[in-house]
Structures are given as C-alpha cells and as structure tokens.
Amino acid sequence: MRSLFRPDVVPDTAILDDHQPLIRSLERRGLIRGSLSLGALALLTGCDVKRPESVESALLAISRLNDDVQALLFNPNKLAPTYPASMILRPPKFNAYYDVMDVKPVNGKTWRLEVSGRVADKRHWKLQDLRALPQTSMVIQHICVEGWSYIGGWSGPTLRIFLEHVGADLRAKYVAFKTADDYPSSIDMATALHPQTLLAIQYGGETLADPFGFPVRLRTATKLGYKNPKWLTSIEVTNTYTGGYWEAKGFPWFAGI
Amino acid sequence: MIHSVAIRILLGSCFLAAAMNLVHAQSNTPGGMPPPPGMSLTESAAMRFPQPVRVGDLRGRAVLRPVPSQDVLGRVREVVRDRDGRIMVVVDFGGFLGFGARLIAVPVDAMVLLGQDMEIVAFTPQQLRKFPTFSPSGTTTVAGDTVIKVGLAKPSH
Numbered sequence: 359m360r361s362l363f364r365p366d367v368v369p370d371t372a373i374l375d376d377h378q379p380l381i382r383s384l385e386r387r388g389l390i391r392g393s394l395s396l397g398a399l400a401l402l403t404g405c406d407v408k409r410p411e412s413v414e415s416a417l418l419a420i421s422r423l424n425d426d427v428q429a430l431l432f433n434p435n436k437l438a439p440t441y442p443a444s445m446i447l448r449p450p451k452f453n454a455y456y457d458v459m460d461v462k463p464v465n466g467k468t469w470r471l472e473v474s475g476r477v478a479d480k481r482h483w484k485l486q487d488l489r490a491l492p493q494t495s496m497v498i499q500h501i502c503v504e505g506w507s508y509i510g511g512w513s514g515p516t517l518r519i520f521l522e523h524v525g526a527d528l529r530a531k532y533v534a535f536k537t538a539d540d541y542p543s544s545i546d547m548a549t550a551l552h553p554q555t556l557l558a559i560q561y562g563g564e565t566l567a568d569p570f571g572f573p574v575r576l577r578t579a580t581k582l583g584y585k586n587p588k589w590l591t592s593i594e595v596t597n598t599y600t601g602g603y604w605e606a607k608g609f610p611w612f613a614g615i
Numbered sequence: 616m617i618h619s620v621a622i623r624i625l626l627g628s629c630f631l632a633a634a635m636n637l638v639h640a641q642s643n644t645p646g647g648m649p650p651p652p653g654m655s656l657t658e659s660a661a662m663r664f665p666q667p668v669r670v671g672d673l674r675g676r677a678v679l680r681p682v683p684s685q686d687v688l689g690r691v692r693e694v695v696r697d698r699d700g701r702i703m704v705v706v707d708f709g710g711f712l713g714f715g716a717r718l719i720a721v722p723v724d725a726m727v728l729l730g731q732d733m734e735i736v737a738f739t740p741q742q743l744r745k746f747p748t749f750s751p752s753g754t755t756t757v758a759g760d761t762v763i764k765v766g767l768a769k770p771s772h
Contacts, residue, residue: 447731448667448672451728451729452769453769458766504770569666569767
C-alpha cells in the first residue's frame with residue numbers, strides 16, 4: 359500500500375546519483391551516509407534539493423568538517439603498524455588514474471626536484487642528493503580508498519629530514535606536491551613531519567621501478583593510498599590550500615587512516 | 616570448509632555492492648585492457664612494464680577476470696615451460712566453489728600482476744573454456760626460486 363505520508367511530488371533520485379563521489383567520500387561517517395536520503399539532504403540544506411549546487415556544498419561542508427576532526431585527532435607521535443620484511447609484496451600493486459600502458463617513465467639522470475614556497479634553500483635536488491640524506495626504511499600497509507591493501511617496504515629520507523634540510527617553515531600549514539603525471543597533491547604539516555612519511559626512493563631494497571614512481575614518490579603510513587603522489591617533480595611549503603587530483607573531484611583531503 | 620564458502624559468498628556480495636557503489640573511485644581509464652588488435656602477446660606484455668616476480672610467489676594466487684566484478688577464474692597451480700620454451704601459467708580453471716575445475720596452460724604474456732592476484736587480460740572466459748586441458752608431458756616445471764617478468768595492470772573496478 360502506498361504510504362499516506364508520501365508527498366505528491368518526490369525529488370528527482372538522479373540528485374543522489376549526480377553526487378555519488380561526494381556521498382562516497384563520507385565513508386568514515388557511516389552513520390551519516392547511512393542516513394543520507396533525499397529527505398535528510400533537504401533538511402541539511404534547508405532548501406531545494408533540486409539545486410545541485412546546494413546539495414554539493416552541503417556534502418562538501420560535512421567532508422571539510424570530517425577533515426578538521428581528523429586533523430584534530432591526528433597524533434603526530436603515534437606510529438602506524440609495521441610488518442616483517444618477509445611480508446613485502448614483490449612487486450607492489452600498480453595503481454594510477456590511468457592504466458599502466460600510459461605510464462611515462464622519468465629519466466633519473468635529467469630529473470630535478472623543485473623546492474619552493476616557505477623554504478630558505480630553493481636549490482633543485484638531484485636523485486643522488488636524496489640518496490645522500492639519512493635513509494629510513496619502513497614496511498607498512500598501503501590502504502586504498504577502493505578497499506584493497508597490500509604490505510610494502512619503502513626506503514628513503516623522511517620528509518621531515520628533507521624539510522629541515524631545505525630550511526622549511528615547519529609552522530606552515532601545507533606541503534604541496536607536483537608530479538610528472540599531473541597528479542597534484544598536498545598534505546598537512548603534522549603528517550609531513552610524521553616519522554612514517556618518506557620521500558621513497560627504494561622498494562623492497564631495490565631502486566623504485568618506473569611504474570611505482572621512479573625516481574621518488576611520497577609514502578605516508580598514516581593516509582590513504584591516493585595521498586601518495588608518485589614521480590614527484592616539485593615540493594612546495596605553503597599556507598595556501600592547493601587540494602589535489604581526487605580532492606578536486608570531491609574526495610576527502612585529510613584522508614587519514 | 617563451510618566457513619570459507621560462507622566467507623566467499625559474503626565477500627562476493629560485498630564486492631557486488633562495492634562495484635555498484637563506486638563506479639569510478641580511482642578509474643578514469645579501465646585497467647587490464649586486452650592487447651590492441653593485431654599486436655602479439657609478447658609485444659603487448661612488453662607495454663605493461665613487466666616486473667620481476669618469484670615463481671614460488673605466484674603459486675596459489677587467484678586469477679581474476681579484468682572486469683569490475685573481478686570474477687575469480689581460477690588459481691595459479693604451477694608455472695611451466697612448454698616445448699617451445701614459452702613460459703605458461705597453469706591455472707586451475709573454472710568450476711564452482713572448487714568443484715569441476717580443470718587445468719589449462721595460459722601464456723604468461725596473456726596475464727598481468729594485480730597486487731596479490733593475477734588477471735588474464737588477453738583471453739575471454741569463452742576463449743579459455745576452449746583451451747585444451749593441460750598435460751605436463753613435454754613441459755618442464757619452472758622452479759619456485761626462478762624470477763620471471765610479468766606485466767602489470769591497474770585494478771579493473
């Protein structure tokens with residue numbers, strides 16, 4: 359029987375479809391997502407859900423609040439779980455926003471890393487300069503927002519040592535990255551200084567292979583996979599929010615795990 | 616056993632739900648595309664950035680179909696060299712929940728590594744069903760500590 363309380367005119371269900379990525383991005387708030395219906399959206403926005411912008415801005419507001427709460431809860435001294443080297447998956451799992459055949463290898467001999475923003479020393483870095491910094495190794499889980507994960511072993515200088523070396527303003531808000539595959543990314547300074555955030559130049563004790571980000575990629579144990587840009591070309595220390603590739607499509611920016 | 620079947624069914628339904636939910640999460644272009652028409656398996660495998668992998672690490676891996684539902688086609692049983700020296704992956708193919716499977720030999724260049732799993736990218740399940748049942752005569756088993764190179768793909772979901 360048709361409910362007596364059913365309104366005569368129901369909103370277009372396409373509105374929920376149009377905002378799939380945003381709704382998904384609220385996964386850490388299972389309860390909120392579970393209760394996210396057209397009716398709840400109408401209450402949330404307090405206005406016409408037929409206006410897609412209003413739905414989007416309401417969802418983004420929740421996502422931003424979620425980011426702020428995660429940043430507040432982040433403990434800069436708490437370490438993510440680590441594993442024995444015998445558990446390293448060799449080779450690691452490939453992933454990008456395109457398939458492997460479209461990977462454009464970077465020439466390590468001519469490659470330079472730009473350093474910009476709130477840093478004292480803006481000299482470009484070569485691969486051997488990164489190798490000359492003290493190296494750290496960690497065997498950690500790579501956890502993708504899609505639901506899969508694997509255990510990988512990464513080595514390189516910590517981002518903290520790099521930032522200290524270039525005289526970065528460690529009170530700045532963000533560290534932003536650019537890559538050879540046009541996948542901009544940025545993280546909060548607390549995560550940048552975390553002991554398990556590396557500029558990874560090795561995997562499983564070997565030079566990082568082309569499909570996994572040679573010559574250098576970010577590898578942080580405290581964030582989801584998509585916060586680990588590969589094939590880095592530039593690092594900027596900044597107080598200006600620069601977002602990232604998936605963040606621009608509605609994925610959460612903090613993405614802590 | 617019953618436990619693992621229940622888990623499989625549960626996982627299966629989770630996957631289905633996930634596949635319907637996150638139509639694109641990280642996918643602008645699909646992963647595990649078949650070789651372009653007219654290209655040999657060897658040529659297409661070379662384009663997939665082949666990476667070294669221990670043969671012993673391949674045994675037992677799930678072999679998936681490169682589609683969003685990632686159907687399990689079988690499991691890697693063995694790696695062999697055929698009469699012509701080509702490396703073939705012997706897959707326990709087909710069946711239902713482990714019953715009724717048979718061994719087929721798939722050229723390694725028709726397959727890719729997908730994290731802890733493998734995928735057959737160059738043949739459809741219809742084509743694989745017509746593969747002859749594997750017979751070990753004339754082939755040599757590749758030892759577990761041998762390192763071979765296998766191409767990659769991004770996840771197909």
